[in-house]
Amino acid sequence: MNAESTPSSSDERRLSNPDGALLRSVLDADIGQVPDVLDGVQRRIRQRSAGRFYADGWSTSRHAPTSVYLLTALFMLAICALTYAILRPFAGQPAETDLTPAPVEVLAPQLHRPEASPSAPSSTP
Amino acid sequence: MASSPALIPDDAEARFVHRLRQRDEQAFNELVLAFEERIFRLVWRMVGRRDEAEDMTQEVFVQVFKAIDQFRGDSKLGTWVYRIAVNLCKNRAKYHSRRHRDGHYDLEGSEARATHERAEGLTSGETSRPDHLVLGYQVEQIVQMCLRDMDPDFREVLVLRDVECLSYEEIGAITGLPEGTVKSRLHRARATLQAAVESSLGETIR
Numbered sequence: 001m002n003a004e005s006t007p008s009s010s011d012e013r014r015l016s017n018p019d020g021a022l023l024r025s026v027l028d029a030d031i032g033q034v035p036d037v038l039d040g041v042q043r044r045i046r047q048r049s050a051g052r053f054y055a056d057g058w059s060t061s062r063h064a065p066t067s068v069y070l071l072t073a074l075f076m077l078a079i080c081a082l083t084y085a086i087l088r089p090f091a092g093q094p095a096e097t098d099l100t101p102a103p104v105e106v107l108a109p110q111l112h113r114p115e116a117s118p119s120a121p122s123s124t125p
Numbered sequence: 126m127a128s129s130p131a132l133i134p135d136d137a138e139a140r141f142v143h144r145l146r147q148r149d150e151q152a153f154n155e156l157v158l159a160f161e162e163r164i165f166r167l168v169w170r171m172v173g174r175r176d177e178a179e180d181m182t183q184e185v186f187v188q189v190f191k192a193i194d195q196f197r198g199d200s201k202l203g204t205w206v207y208r209i210a211v212n213l214c215k216n217r218a219k220y221h222s223r224r225h226r227d228g229h230y231d232l233e234g235s236e237a238r239a240t241h242e243r244a245e246g247l248t249s250g251e252t253s254r255p256d257h258l259v260l261g262y263q264v265e266q267i268v269q270m271c272l273r274d275m276d277p278d279f280r281e282v283l284v285l286r287d288v289e290c291l292s293y294e295e296i297g298a299i300t301g302l303p304e305g306t307v308k309s310r311l312h313r314a315r316a317t318l319q320a321a322v323e324s325s326l327g328e329t330i331r
Binding site: 023024034035037038040041042044045048053054 | 150154162165179182184272283287
Protein backbone atom coordinates (compact mmCIF):
# COMPACT_ATOMS: atom_id res chain seq x y z
CA MET A 1 0.00 0.00 0.00
CA ASN A 2 1.47 3.28 -1.01
CA ALA A 3 1.54 6.48 0.95
CA GLU A 4 -1.56 7.77 -0.72
CA SER A 5 -3.72 5.02 0.61
CA THR A 6 -1.99 4.50 3.93
CA PRO A 7 -4.19 5.40 6.89
CA SER A 8 -3.13 8.42 8.86
CA SER A 9 -1.22 7.99 12.08
CA SER A 10 -4.28 8.83 14.14
CA ASP A 11 -6.19 6.19 12.25
CA GLU A 12 -3.50 3.66 12.98
CA ARG A 13 -3.54 4.54 16.63
CA ARG A 14 -7.25 4.04 16.74
CA LEU A 15 -7.04 0.64 15.11
CA SER A 16 -4.28 -0.56 17.36
CA ASN A 17 -5.76 1.01 20.43
CA PRO A 18 -6.77 -1.86 22.67
CA ASP A 19 -9.63 0.02 24.28
CA GLY A 20 -11.82 -0.78 21.34
CA ALA A 21 -12.10 2.74 20.00
CA LEU A 22 -12.17 1.52 16.44
CA LEU A 23 -14.72 -1.11 17.26
CA ARG A 24 -16.91 1.50 18.86
CA SER A 25 -16.51 3.85 15.95
CA VAL A 26 -17.57 1.11 13.58
CA LEU A 27 -20.37 -0.40 15.61
CA ASP A 28 -21.44 2.48 17.81
CA ALA A 29 -23.56 3.83 15.07
CA ASP A 30 -26.93 5.33 15.53
CA ILE A 31 -29.22 2.46 14.69
CA GLY A 32 -31.94 4.78 13.63
CA GLN A 33 -35.51 4.10 14.49
CA VAL A 34 -35.78 1.35 17.06
CA PRO A 35 -38.59 -0.96 15.99
CA ASP A 36 -41.75 -1.16 18.03
CA VAL A 37 -40.93 -4.19 20.11
CA LEU A 38 -43.83 -3.97 22.53
CA ASP A 39 -46.55 -4.83 20.04
CA GLY A 40 -44.68 -7.87 18.82
CA VAL A 41 -43.91 -9.05 22.33
CA GLN A 42 -47.54 -8.71 23.39
CA ARG A 43 -48.70 -10.60 20.32
CA ARG A 44 -46.28 -13.45 20.95
CA ILE A 45 -47.23 -13.76 24.59
CA ARG A 46 -50.93 -13.64 23.71
CA GLN A 47 -50.53 -16.39 21.13
CA ARG A 48 -48.30 -18.63 23.23
CA SER A 49 -50.48 -18.28 26.29
CA ALA A 50 -53.58 -18.96 24.20
CA GLY A 51 -55.02 -15.63 25.19
CA ARG A 52 -54.37 -15.91 28.90
CA PHE A 53 -52.18 -12.81 28.87
CA TYR A 54 -52.69 -9.67 26.83
CA ALA A 55 -56.02 -11.11 25.82
CA ASP A 56 -58.05 -9.09 23.36
CA GLY A 57 -60.98 -11.50 23.51
CA TRP A 58 -60.99 -12.53 19.91
CA SER A 59 -57.61 -13.09 18.26
CA THR A 60 -56.85 -16.23 20.23
CA SER A 61 -60.40 -17.52 20.55
CA ARG A 62 -60.76 -21.17 19.63
CA HIS A 63 -64.40 -20.83 18.59
CA ALA A 64 -66.05 -18.74 15.93
CA PRO A 65 -67.47 -15.61 17.56
CA THR A 66 -71.07 -16.29 16.52
CA SER A 67 -72.52 -13.92 19.06
CA VAL A 68 -70.29 -11.14 17.77
CA TYR A 69 -71.51 -11.71 14.24
CA LEU A 70 -75.16 -11.78 15.37
CA LEU A 71 -74.86 -8.64 17.44
CA THR A 72 -73.10 -6.87 14.62
CA ALA A 73 -75.85 -7.82 12.17
CA LEU A 74 -78.59 -6.66 14.58
CA PHE A 75 -76.76 -3.45 15.20
CA MET A 76 -76.46 -2.72 11.50
CA LEU A 77 -80.17 -3.45 10.98
CA ALA A 78 -81.02 -1.05 13.77
CA ILE A 79 -78.82 1.60 12.16
CA CYS A 80 -80.60 1.11 8.81
CA ALA A 81 -84.05 1.31 10.42
CA LEU A 82 -83.14 4.41 12.37
CA THR A 83 -81.76 6.08 9.27
CA TYR A 84 -84.93 5.27 7.34
CA ALA A 85 -87.12 6.58 10.14
CA ILE A 86 -85.21 9.84 10.24
CA LEU A 87 -85.12 10.43 6.50
CA ARG A 88 -88.64 9.25 5.68
CA PRO A 89 -90.48 12.51 6.66
CA PHE A 90 -88.26 14.53 4.37
CA ALA A 91 -89.09 12.43 1.39
CA GLY A 92 -92.47 14.30 0.67
CA GLN A 93 -95.02 13.29 -1.98
CA PRO A 94 -94.17 12.73 -5.59
CA ALA A 95 -95.26 15.50 -7.97
CA GLU A 96 -98.45 14.89 -9.95
CA THR A 97 -97.71 13.91 -13.45
CA ASP A 98 -100.29 14.00 -16.25
CA LEU A 99 -99.99 10.67 -17.79
CA THR A 100 -102.78 11.23 -20.35
CA PRO A 101 -101.37 10.84 -23.80
CA ALA A 102 -101.61 13.80 -26.07
CA PRO A 103 -104.21 13.47 -28.87
CA VAL A 104 -102.83 12.18 -32.03
CA GLU A 105 -104.15 13.43 -35.39
CA VAL A 106 -104.27 10.68 -37.82
CA LEU A 107 -103.86 11.88 -41.38
CA ALA A 108 -104.92 10.01 -44.41
CA PRO A 109 -102.03 8.72 -46.40
CA GLN A 110 -101.23 10.67 -49.58
CA LEU A 111 -101.10 8.55 -52.62
CA HIS A 112 -98.16 9.08 -54.91
CA ARG A 113 -99.18 9.90 -58.42
CA PRO A 114 -96.49 10.02 -61.06
CA GLU A 115 -96.59 13.13 -63.27
CA ALA A 116 -97.17 12.78 -66.96
CA SER A 117 -94.03 12.79 -69.06
CA PRO A 118 -93.90 15.51 -71.78
CA SER A 119 -92.33 13.11 -74.26
CA ALA A 120 -94.97 10.59 -73.82
CA PRO A 121 -97.31 10.31 -76.73
CA SER A 122 -100.49 11.97 -76.21
CA SER A 123 -103.44 9.89 -76.42
CA THR A 124 -105.44 12.20 -78.60
CA PRO A 125 -108.57 10.67 -79.73
CA MET B 126 -21.68 5.50 25.03
CA ALA B 127 -21.99 4.30 28.55
CA SER B 128 -24.84 2.01 29.17
CA SER B 129 -25.62 0.00 32.20
CA PRO B 130 -28.15 -2.77 32.55
CA ALA B 131 -29.31 -1.24 35.81
CA LEU B 132 -32.08 1.11 34.90
CA ILE B 133 -34.30 0.69 37.93
CA PRO B 134 -33.38 1.94 41.41
CA ASP B 135 -32.67 -0.75 44.00
CA ASP B 136 -35.59 0.05 46.25
CA ALA B 137 -38.05 0.05 43.42
CA GLU B 138 -36.68 -3.06 41.76
CA ALA B 139 -37.96 -5.50 44.34
CA ARG B 140 -41.48 -4.11 44.04
CA PHE B 141 -41.19 -4.08 40.30
CA VAL B 142 -40.04 -7.71 40.19
CA HIS B 143 -42.93 -8.63 42.44
CA ARG B 144 -45.35 -7.06 39.97
CA LEU B 145 -43.68 -8.94 37.14
CA ARG B 146 -44.04 -12.21 39.02
CA GLN B 147 -47.72 -11.43 39.45
CA ARG B 148 -47.81 -11.22 35.66
CA ASP B 149 -48.80 -7.59 35.83
CA GLU B 150 -49.10 -6.70 32.17
CA GLN B 151 -48.59 -3.00 32.81
CA ALA B 152 -45.36 -3.71 34.68
CA PHE B 153 -44.17 -5.87 31.84
CA ASN B 154 -44.97 -3.11 29.36
CA GLU B 155 -42.81 -0.78 31.43
CA LEU B 156 -39.99 -3.32 31.41
CA VAL B 157 -40.11 -3.66 27.63
CA LEU B 158 -40.18 0.08 27.10
CA ALA B 159 -37.28 0.58 29.52
CA PHE B 160 -35.00 -2.01 27.93
CA GLU B 161 -36.09 -2.40 24.33
CA GLU B 162 -33.61 0.03 22.83
CA ARG B 163 -30.60 -1.26 24.75
CA ILE B 164 -31.48 -4.88 24.11
CA PHE B 165 -32.07 -4.19 20.44
CA ARG B 166 -28.70 -2.47 20.13
CA LEU B 167 -26.96 -5.32 21.91
CA VAL B 168 -28.65 -8.02 19.87
CA TRP B 169 -28.09 -6.19 16.61
CA ARG B 170 -24.38 -5.96 17.33
CA MET B 171 -24.27 -9.60 18.27
CA VAL B 172 -26.18 -11.01 15.31
CA GLY B 173 -25.48 -8.34 12.71
CA ARG B 174 -28.87 -8.46 11.01
CA ARG B 175 -31.51 -5.89 11.71
CA ASP B 176 -34.51 -8.08 10.93
CA GLU B 177 -33.12 -10.93 12.97
CA ALA B 178 -32.24 -8.57 15.79
CA GLU B 179 -35.82 -7.32 15.89
CA ASP B 180 -37.13 -10.85 16.03
CA MET B 181 -34.67 -11.85 18.73
CA THR B 182 -35.33 -8.76 20.80
CA GLN B 183 -38.98 -9.71 20.96
CA GLU B 184 -37.98 -13.23 21.86
CA VAL B 185 -35.78 -11.96 24.69
CA PHE B 186 -38.74 -10.29 26.35
CA VAL B 187 -40.95 -13.31 25.83
CA GLN B 188 -38.32 -15.39 27.59
CA VAL B 189 -38.15 -12.82 30.38
CA PHE B 190 -41.92 -13.05 30.77
CA LYS B 191 -41.79 -16.84 30.92
CA ALA B 192 -38.80 -17.09 33.23
CA ILE B 193 -39.34 -14.20 35.61
CA ASP B 194 -40.17 -16.67 38.38
CA GLN B 195 -36.63 -18.01 38.09
CA PHE B 196 -35.11 -14.60 38.76
CA ARG B 197 -33.65 -14.94 42.24
CA GLY B 198 -32.47 -11.39 42.66
CA ASP B 199 -28.79 -12.30 42.89
CA SER B 200 -28.10 -9.71 40.24
CA LYS B 201 -29.79 -6.66 38.88
CA LEU B 202 -32.88 -7.23 36.83
CA GLY B 203 -31.21 -5.49 33.92
CA THR B 204 -28.19 -7.76 34.17
CA TRP B 205 -30.48 -10.76 34.11
CA VAL B 206 -32.26 -9.46 31.01
CA TYR B 207 -28.88 -8.86 29.35
CA ARG B 208 -27.87 -12.41 30.23
CA ILE B 209 -30.95 -13.80 28.53
CA ALA B 210 -30.23 -11.69 25.46
CA VAL B 211 -26.60 -12.78 25.26
CA ASN B 212 -27.48 -16.43 25.71
CA LEU B 213 -30.13 -16.21 23.01
CA CYS B 214 -27.62 -14.62 20.65
CA LYS B 215 -25.06 -17.33 21.35
CA ASN B 216 -27.63 -20.04 20.83
CA ARG B 217 -28.69 -18.45 17.56
CA ALA B 218 -25.06 -18.24 16.44
CA LYS B 219 -24.55 -21.92 17.21
CA TYR B 220 -27.72 -22.74 15.35
CA HIS B 221 -26.50 -20.84 12.31
CA SER B 222 -23.07 -22.43 12.48
CA ARG B 223 -24.66 -25.87 12.56
CA ARG B 224 -26.70 -25.03 9.51
CA HIS B 225 -23.64 -23.50 7.81
CA ARG B 226 -25.67 -20.46 7.10
CA ASP B 227 -23.85 -17.66 5.44
CA GLY B 228 -25.44 -14.86 7.38
CA HIS B 229 -25.70 -11.52 5.68
CA TYR B 230 -24.14 -9.02 8.01
CA ASP B 231 -25.86 -5.73 7.43
CA LEU B 232 -24.59 -3.57 10.25
CA GLU B 233 -23.13 -1.34 7.62
CA GLY B 234 -26.48 -0.87 6.03
CA SER B 235 -29.01 1.92 5.90
CA GLU B 236 -29.09 4.00 9.02
CA ALA B 237 -25.71 2.86 10.17
CA ARG B 238 -24.11 4.27 7.06
CA ALA B 239 -25.53 7.68 7.73
CA THR B 240 -23.94 7.86 11.13
CA HIS B 241 -20.67 6.56 9.91
CA GLU B 242 -20.38 9.98 8.41
CA ARG B 243 -19.78 11.12 11.94
CA ALA B 244 -17.35 8.40 12.79
CA GLU B 245 -13.78 9.33 13.47
CA GLY B 246 -10.38 7.91 12.79
CA LEU B 247 -9.88 5.10 10.39
CA THR B 248 -13.53 4.90 9.60
CA SER B 249 -14.75 6.70 6.54
CA GLY B 250 -16.47 9.50 8.38
CA GLU B 251 -13.76 12.05 9.01
CA THR B 252 -11.73 11.58 5.91
CA SER B 253 -12.17 14.16 3.23
CA ARG B 254 -10.10 12.56 0.50
CA PRO B 255 -11.91 10.07 -1.69
CA ASP B 256 -9.16 7.45 -1.43
CA HIS B 257 -9.17 7.67 2.35
CA LEU B 258 -12.93 7.55 2.31
CA VAL B 259 -12.85 4.32 0.34
CA LEU B 260 -10.12 2.92 2.55
CA GLY B 261 -12.04 3.81 5.69
CA TYR B 262 -15.15 2.18 4.35
CA GLN B 263 -13.18 -0.94 3.52
CA VAL B 264 -11.77 -1.06 7.03
CA GLU B 265 -15.27 -0.80 8.46
CA GLN B 266 -16.34 -3.68 6.28
CA ILE B 267 -13.35 -5.72 7.33
CA VAL B 268 -13.86 -5.08 11.03
CA GLN B 269 -17.51 -6.07 10.74
CA MET B 270 -16.63 -9.18 8.78
CA CYS B 271 -13.99 -10.20 11.30
CA LEU B 272 -16.37 -9.59 14.16
CA ARG B 273 -18.99 -11.71 12.45
CA ASP B 274 -16.56 -14.56 11.98
CA MET B 275 -15.31 -14.37 15.54
CA ASP B 276 -16.11 -17.00 18.12
CA PRO B 277 -19.38 -16.05 19.86
CA ASP B 278 -17.70 -16.23 23.27
CA PHE B 279 -15.15 -13.66 22.17
CA ARG B 280 -17.73 -11.53 20.40
CA GLU B 281 -19.92 -11.24 23.45
CA VAL B 282 -17.18 -9.87 25.70
CA LEU B 283 -15.99 -7.52 22.98
CA VAL B 284 -19.44 -6.10 22.40
CA LEU B 285 -20.30 -5.89 26.08
CA ARG B 286 -17.05 -4.20 27.02
CA ASP B 287 -15.92 -2.19 24.02
CA VAL B 288 -19.29 -1.21 22.61
CA GLU B 289 -21.73 -1.38 25.51
CA CYS B 290 -19.06 -0.12 27.92
CA LEU B 291 -20.13 -2.41 30.74
CA SER B 292 -17.84 -3.01 33.69
CA TYR B 293 -15.96 -6.27 34.12
CA GLU B 294 -18.18 -7.06 37.06
CA GLU B 295 -21.33 -6.57 35.00
CA ILE B 296 -19.92 -8.63 32.14
CA GLY B 297 -19.07 -11.36 34.62
CA ALA B 298 -22.61 -11.30 35.95
CA ILE B 299 -24.04 -11.50 32.45
CA THR B 300 -21.77 -14.20 31.10
CA GLY B 301 -21.34 -16.11 34.33
CA LEU B 302 -17.58 -15.87 34.04
CA PRO B 303 -15.13 -14.83 36.76
CA GLU B 304 -13.78 -11.32 36.35
CA GLY B 305 -10.29 -12.58 35.58
CA THR B 306 -11.63 -14.81 32.85
CA VAL B 307 -13.52 -11.88 31.37
CA LYS B 308 -10.33 -9.83 31.22
CA SER B 309 -8.26 -12.58 29.68
CA ARG B 310 -10.99 -13.45 27.19
CA LEU B 311 -11.35 -9.79 26.27
CA HIS B 312 -7.60 -9.53 25.74
CA ARG B 313 -7.62 -12.58 23.50
CA ALA B 314 -10.68 -11.34 21.67
CA ARG B 315 -9.05 -8.00 20.91
CA ALA B 316 -5.88 -9.73 19.77
CA THR B 317 -7.88 -12.10 17.60
CA LEU B 318 -9.82 -9.25 16.09
CA GLN B 319 -6.72 -7.22 15.42
CA ALA B 320 -4.95 -10.18 13.85
CA ALA B 321 -7.94 -10.89 11.68
CA VAL B 322 -8.19 -7.28 10.59
CA GLU B 323 -4.48 -7.10 9.87
CA SER B 324 -4.66 -10.30 7.91
CA SER B 325 -7.56 -8.99 5.89
CA LEU B 326 -5.88 -5.69 5.24
CA GLY B 327 -2.81 -7.57 4.08
CA GLU B 328 -0.43 -5.57 6.17
CA THR B 329 0.60 -5.09 9.75
CA ILE B 330 -0.98 -2.08 11.35
CA ARG B 331 0.98 -0.65 14.18
